Amino acid sequence: MRIGELSRRTGVPVPTIKYYVREGLLPAGELTSPNQAAYGETHERRLQLIRALLDVGGMKVAEIADVLTAVDDPTRPLHQVLGTAADHLSDADAERDDTESAAARTAVTDLIARRGWRTDECSPAAADLTKALAAMARLGHGAFVEVLDDYAEAAEQVARVDLAYVDRRAEVEEIVESVVIGTVLGEAVFSALRRLAHVDASAKLYGEDGPPARTTPARTTPARTTPGRTTS
Structure with a gap:
């Protein structure tokens, strides 16, 4: 498949795919002409892994590169x-x-x-x-x-x-x-x-079926007094 098809299958934009290739995260496609390269299921699978590590795993590109280097060794x-x-x-x-x-x-x-x-x-x-x-x-x-x-x-x-x-x-x-x-x-x-x-x-x-909710004791307000007078 061409890079456009790879992009459609994985949802990864073409410029991003090219960036991953430059950074060594994704192997380059097989050249079929000076300006065209073919990609296969291996590329699609690796792209899905990269995106998963990035989006779900929260890894940075440099960290993903380190992990993939270990995977490929x-x-x-x-x-x-x-x-x-x-x-x-x-x-x-x-x-x-x-x-x-x-x-x-x-x-x-x-x-x-x-x-x-x-x-x-x-x-x-x-x-x-x-x-x-x-x-x-x-x-x-x-x-x-x-x-x-x-x-x-x-x-x-x-x-x-x-x-x-x-x-x-x-x-x-x-x-x-x-x-x-x-x-x-x-x-x-x-x-x-x-x-x-x-x-x-x-x-x-x-919840409703669990123990009753805790209640806070009501506050008592002290009786107000007027100077010079007492309360009984």
């Missing part, structure tokens, strides 16, 4: 490809140096050790967790660390489901691509599912 182990994709989901802002951050770092380190996770406590994901816990502590919710293991158990189950999905793929290229999709887009899927579950749980707990 046949010598790179799947575990490293997964790590590359996961690292680009992290918040780049530096941690604050305060009491809450120090306590959060300790909590994260203890969690990793307690769960026996084979991961680096200095990884971007661990840093993100530290920042989130520290922010909660500053808002008066430091006790959230008490439910970390419950969250970790749920996360382990989701991770197993993610990788079980990846294992369904027979071709190495599909496996690598599935690792990226499961990591980046799976993050968006799980976040949306969690929000839906929150709405349902809130409706059951606080």
Whole structure:
């Protein structure tokens, strides 16, 4: 197919496709004449992946290029490809140096050790967790660390489901691509599912069928007195 057809199939404008080719995100088409190139299903699939990482994963073009380089490297182990994709989901802002951050770092380190996770406590994901816990502590919710293991158990189950999905793929290229999709887009899927579950749980707990709404005690207005007079 020509670039115009590729654009129509994917919804990506022609100038953007050419930009992706220049940046190395998309392989160039096969030249059929000095001014014409042919594109195939591989190009269409890669474009869909790029747009998904950009639109749903929230990645920048440079980050996508880094992830795709890992995907296209046949010598790179799947575990490293997964790590590359996961690292680009992290918040780049530096941690604050305060009491809450120090306590959060300790909590994260203890969690990793307690769960026996084979991961680096200095990884971007661990840093993100530290920042989130520290922010909660500053808002008066430091006790959230008490439910970390419950969250970790749920996360382990989701991770197993993610990788079980990846294992369904027979071709190495599909496996690598599935690792990226499961990591980046799976993050968006799980976040949306969690929000839906929150709405349902809130409706059951606080809705019409749940416990009665909390009421605020009525304020009492003190009796007004006139100077020089008393009230009985």
